[in-house]
Amino acid sequence: MFYNYLNEICGIDIYERIIILDFKKIIEEEYLSRINGDFGYEIILYEDVEEFRYLYESKIKKNQDRYLVIMREDLYLPYDIRCEFHLANINYSELFPKLNTYALENSHILDLDLLYIGHENLYSATNLESETKKFLQKDIFNRENIQEYREYLTQEIDDLLEKNDYKAWMSIAFIYSKLEYIKYRCDLKDDTEYLENMLQNRFKKFIFNNYSKLSGHSAYNGPVLLNKGLDYIFMNSKKPALIVMDGMSIVDWLIISETLKGVSYKYNSTYAIIPTITPISRQSLLSGKLPIEFERPFSLVYEKNMFIQKCRENGYKEAEIKYNRGYDFEIDYMDKCICVIINDIDDLVHSQKQGNVGMYNDVKLLASSGKINELIKKLYKHNFDIYITSDHGHKETKAIGSPRGTGVELETKSKRTLILKDFADYKKIVDEFNMIEYPGYFLPRDFKYLLCDYDKSFGIRGSTALSHGGINIEEVIVPFIKIEGVDYE
Secondary structure, three states, rough: HHHHOOOOOHHOOOEEEHHHHOOOOOOOHHHHHHHHHOOEEEEEOOOOOOHHHHHHHOOOHHOOOOOOEOOOOOOOOOOHHHHHHHEEEOOOOHHOOOEEEEHHOOOOOOOHHHHHHHHHOOOOOOOOOHHHHHHHHHHHOOOHHHHHHHHHHHHHHHHHHHOHHHHHHHHHHHHHHHHHHHHHHOOOOOOOHHHHHHHHHHHHHHHHHHHHHHOOOOOOOOOEHHHHHHHHHHHOOOOEEEEOOOOHHHHHHHOOOOHOOEEEEEEEEEEEOOOOOHHHHHHHHOOOHHHHHOOOOOOOOOOHHHHHHHHHHOOHHHHHEEEEEEOOOOOOOOEEEEEEEEEEHHHHHHHOOOOHHHHHHHHHHHOOOOOOHHHHHHHHHOOOOHHHHHHHEOEEEOOOOOOOOOOOOOEEEEEOEEEEEOOOOOOOOOHHHHHHHEEOOOOOOEEEEEEEEOOOEEEEEOEEEEEEOOOOOHEEEEEEEEEEEOOOO
């Protein structure tokens, strides 16, 4: 869809050397990554005139490789270099001429593929600002556009399944979350049961075969496993602020991002620690350690201390470190490294009575309150590099009853996980409730870990609940966001 459209406009695979002027930062990282993989272009960001001149003279000028240069800012471009490249100017007026440019630049756009579909299906121009806003808020979600969009996303998932690596599953999780978001946004009937069954079962196989290897990946290009999150942050920021939205799924982030007025960001994702419960996964994030290294892996009592210790190991003095729960806190001139824990979404999960539909509406209400937006702006105003992530997502499930006499259950909030120390009769529980025997990757070995299947949870038989603790794609793969800019106007 938009990817092919962009390639056509930019002359991808026609010209060997291309400079793209993208001053509005329309082109997302995933598109650049795909262009690199599909066509073999080396991607270069043009950020410094002298630095690029050196690169051009020492490397680019002398060989026949393919180069795609991205200019995000209106910097000086020497004439001799300009003549050696095909120049493509990417802006909203060029890409979507039937729509009002100002409205596009100042509105939340869920997805460029959906925008492309909606634009192509327009019979006439809606180039007044008010008309374009109405289109983006309502008309783009009409039945024709949404049907075409969902078919396209489903095909994208099918193509990615053939790769079956950790990167492909990150992309699948994002695309599947878009499908779920659209379902709730447009109040569509639930007709994705086959897709969900297939995805969850294949993801379970991927986890059992590959999850133990994820800890070996470097955090250089982003944390693959959540415990490497701070390593990545410290590598890229001297004054970081980490906002941990406890329980936030990718769908939740899509809802929240709609309300981030004037906030630009880079989306990435990471794998939570399994089982996807707060004491295990959030402590891994804030300590940089795996649960097998924790003194008390099923308690949050040492979380703050472990975060402070991790920061000190990376050169921060204790007086420069701040750990806070909630939105209300003062930023001191000494603060150089901040962690903010926000429990709102996880609280909504555990109190939710209306399943995913109710969750969509509640998160939308939370986001529209402006609290998250104001927190971002406050931190940005004090020159912090802001990162937003989660410790786990959540899943709508049907309750299958509750086991009795199981030994010691150590995590009480999760309705999808049993962590047992005295597990003499665990086979009976496995058989009775069709439990998954989880190998316990990165976990203390003197416990038994039993997980509910993807659509099941403990509770009053037949009731619907939102919870977490399993190995579903929505629980395991979570957003990892870098805020890139804030417009205060």
